[in-house]
Amino acid sequence: MARVAIVTGAGQGLGRAHAHAFAAEGYAVVVNDVGAAAETVAAEIAATGGTAVASTGDVSSWEYAEQLVGTAVERFGRLDVLVNNAGLVRDRMLVGMSEAEWDLVLQVDLKGHFCPLRHAAAYWRAQAKAGAGSGGRIVNTSSGAGLMGSVGQGNYSAAKAGVLGLTFVAAAELARYGVTVNALAPAARTPMTESVFAEMMSTTDAEFDAMAPENVSPLVVWLGSEEAGGVTGRVFEVEGGRIGLADGWRYGLRREQQRRWEVPEVGKAVLDLIAEAEPPTPVYGA
Template sequence: MRVVIVTGAGQGLGRAHAHAFAAEGFSVVVNDVGEAAETVVAEITAAGGVAVASVGDVSDWSYAERLVGTAVETFGDLHVLVNNAGLVRDRMLVGMSEAEWDLVLQVDLKGHFCPLRHAAAHWRAQAKAGRPVSGRIINTSSGAGLMGSVGQGNYSAAKAGVLGLTFVAAAELARYGVTVNAIAPAARTPMTAAVFADMMATQDAAFDAMAPENVSPLVVWLGGEEAGSVTGRVFEVEGDRIGLADGWRYGHRREIGRRFEVAEAGKAVLDLIAEAAPPTPVYGA
């Protein structure tokens, strides 16, 4: 039986992921900062699944180590880490406080790194001991991390950081039998329901396109053994759509074989922009 940790699983996307993994036969460690983790565990066990709660802050280094230990001690191993925990403190940059910046970067970015780091150490030790490893990490970014979002400079920076972390971790952990991917989901959660109320109000439609449960099948598949060839990728997922995000690539260049003069540099910039496709607009721009 495969074992999964889902962070921030007391509500929204994390809760949906935890239920979906349990329905597929995974043993689930449900993390959250409060009593909601116990509630989700009770829901899973009532439905015949296997789950245990772990309450704590995933951006705390020591707690993140204990979280990985909970999976190993309770279920004998860890196979999948779903980094989902996050929060928002939306404000235009000119009005954003240092505390609002620091909190979002701490929870949304460091809160991905800490569990990833300790899960990676567990899998590295297994690999060095000659044990087969089929580790999976699924990180949670956002359209804000891909494109930026007006009023969410802190959140956009954190979620863009999650993408950078994903690419590096995929490259570094492949040798141990670990894949690392990211999703950029759009769904109705406590965070999005208030900020994007009109967009998220699809409950009464024939198909509830914004239900968080729509995102979970992709996450569960990425956590499975059959997903071993997929790593370092970013998937946009919303409603009935799954897309592969095509990120930064090298574009057109100008070379002159010597140092550019100022005017030459300016002309090169304008020529390059004229040749390139326009960038995708920032959300809310």
């Protein structure tokens, strides 16, 4: 029986590329988006001999996310991979950002990861408890903005950093059911990033489009495979022909004593630590 993947935000850009890539590897694909583009992409896959069904809805809706997982199971008998890709931006400096711009980005980009993940995880847990096997795969989509921050994208950076925290916790909690959870920080040309990568696109090699979203998809498909069962809780940066493993937060240098610090002592300890440590990667745009 063919493996089954859900790809959210698959009506364009990275999601569309991922959906086509899974279909090319023989997966049945549930193509999600909020508009008619989901139907278009499902039809494109069918036209090339693949198997796909469209599911239109907002992945930040608890009820719809449950329905989305149910669509995969009802139509294809199983679910093997969830690719959380749906997202949007509302860029603005923090001093000018509205509450609505903050709330919308956190809702779509972070809650829109949690809701499908939660319902897919419940399905895989039930499968494992029933002795039906599991081996589910979740691939979340973060960003360099989530890793390092990005000027003018405080809402987006917060949401994408939240995706990383969600990934680490989900990887730890779902391991008992054989489910892996990883995240990407991709760089590619999409409707969201056209203005950001305009200069890069103008200098792209005619024989290799380094900004094509299709460059990201092979890693996503591999992380969704049975072969990737030993890889979980990891964050990958991918752009063009480059795959990198993000190092992330880890314990750093310390100063310690067997008593409470006095205020006059703290400054020297902090400044010594900063002087000895590697400087942080700069925020994008700083």
